[in-house]
Amino acid sequence: MTRSIADLRVAIDAVDQQLLQLLNDRAALANEVGDIKRKEGSQVFRPEREAQVIHTLQQSNPGPLKGNNVANIWREIMSACRALEAPQRVAYLGPAGTFSEQAAEAFFGVSIDHVPCASFDEVFDATTSGRADFGVVPMENSTEGAVTRSLDLFLTSPLHMIGETSLLVRHNLLCSQQTPLEEIEAVYAHPQALAQCQNWLSVHAPQAERHAASSNAEGARIAASNPKWAAIASLRAASQFGLHVVAPAIQDEAYNRTRFAVMCLPQTLAMPEASGNDCTSLVLSVVNRPGAVYELLEPLKRHNVSMTRFESRPARSGQQWEYFFYIDLVGHISEPHVAAALADLRPICAYYKVLGSYAING
Numbered sequence: 408m409t410r411s412i413a414d415l416r417v418a419i420d421a422v423d424q425q426l427l428q429l430l431n432d433r434a435a436l437a438n439e440v441g442d443i444k445r446k447e448g449s450q451v452f453r454p455e456r457e458a459q460v461i462h463t464l465q466q467s468n469p470g471p472l473k474g475n476n477v478a479n480i481w482r483e484i485m486s487a488c489r490a491l492e493a494p495q496r497v498a499y500l501g502p503a504g505t506f507s508e509q510a511a512e513a514f515f516g517v518s519i520d521h522v523p524c525a526s527f528d529e530v531f532d533a534t535t536s537g538r539a540d541f542g543v544v545p546m547e548n549s550t551e552g553a554v555t556r557s558l559d560l561f562l563t564s565p566l567h568m569i570g571e572t573s574l575l576v577r578h579n580l581l582c583s584q585q586t587p588l589e590e591i592e593a594v595y596a597h598p599q600a601l602a603q604c605q606n607w608l609s610v611h612a613p614q615a616e617r618h619a620a621s622s623n624a625e626g627a628r629i630a631a632s633n634p635k636w637a638a639i640a641s642l643r644a645a646s647q648f649g650l651h652v653v654a655p656a657i658q659d660e661a662y663n664r665t666r667f668a669v670m671c672l673p674q675t676l677a678m679p680e681a682s683g684n685d686c687t688s689l690v691l692s693v694v695n696r697p698g699a700v701y702e703l704l705e706p707l708k709r710h711n712v713s714m715t716r717f718e719s720r721p722a723r724s725g726q727q728w729e730y731f732f733y734i735d736l737v738g739h740i741s742e743p744h745v746a747a748a749l750a751d752l753r754p755i756c757a758y759y760k761v762l763g764s765y766a767i768n769g
């Protein structure tokens with residue numbers, strides 16, 4: 408016998424009441440954990456524990472909810488529980504409506520104290536000075552490669568990476584009216600977004616001058632003041648600034664992803680323990696002589712450690728052709744094969760810095 412919608416809604420209401428009770432029971436337990444942490448003076452946010460909770464639930468999930476739904480729901484449940492223990496202040500490139508804000512909320516959930524910043528430099532400053540507990544910055548994009556300012560800032564910063572999150576980035580052309588494409592005189596966006604949409608702009612709005620803005624949301628704010636000006640930004644920025652979508656999904660690569668680093672001072676949160684699905688990020692340099700880069704990579708092969716990223720940046724040391732290498736390895740630094748590889752690799756390096764060992768956000 409099929410049940411009517413009215414009957415099904417009564418059943419849903421009953422399940423919701425049970426869920427509400429269970430969620431409050433859970434929040435009360437988290438509160439008790441919070442009391443203990445306050446007495447101990449230990450950090451509220453435990454990313455490896457949260458990753459484990461989500462991983463375990465995804466493994467035992469009987470469906471019909473999909474694994475990623477389970478992850479999203481529990482990220483928000485834990486965000487709310489964490490905020491009861493103590494609100495976490497998170498710095499990112501603002502204003503409201505940026506992809507960085509989206510990344511911060513994807514990692515921490517929405518129950519955070521938002522600290523929007525005017526530049527990547529300010530995100531590092533805010534997190535270093537204690538104005539924020541954590542910072543979120545983009546590290547790499549699947550179309551445009553490294554976000555070089557973030558990499559350079561990490562080199563001299565006392566901050567370390569305690570997590571990562573990756574976002575599918577869809578760019579939209581936004582205007583204050585439905586302005587025809589051929590009438591758009593200027594496009595405002597962050598240089599990364601302009602680069603990720605350059606082919607589309609050359610074909611569909613070749614007459615439009617391209618202007619760099621400090622963020623896409625700032626570009627949206629500027630575009631809101633003139634119907635002949637457009638911005639490249641998210642749907643979230645469109646609703647934030649009351650703009651229309653003149654053209655959706657204009658990024659040159661359909662699969663345009665940006666990976667963000669989550670960072671903090673080591674005294675705020677020490678390196679997370681291994682979660683079982685981790686990554687280690689390093690910055691290294693070697694003296695410039697034949698075979699040096701080969702020697703750098705050889706210990707990884709010998710100890711069977713996979714490398715998922717190898718990025719070089721000029722050292723700016725005054726010496727030409729000297730580089731820093733940004734390397735990501737699969738595994739946690741406490742795993743024996745990773746520890747052994749790094750022990751062999753370290754003496755070869757002229758410069759060696761572990762940016763962090765943290766759970767892969769999947």
Ligand SMILES: O=C(O)C(=O)C[C@]1(C(=O)O)C=C[C@@H](O)C=C1
Nearest residue numbers: 437440451452453456485488489
């Ligand atoms: O297990 C803890 O340490 C908690 O504080 C509880 C809890 C949770 O809600 O499950 C909340 C915050 C932490 O980041 C990890 C987990």
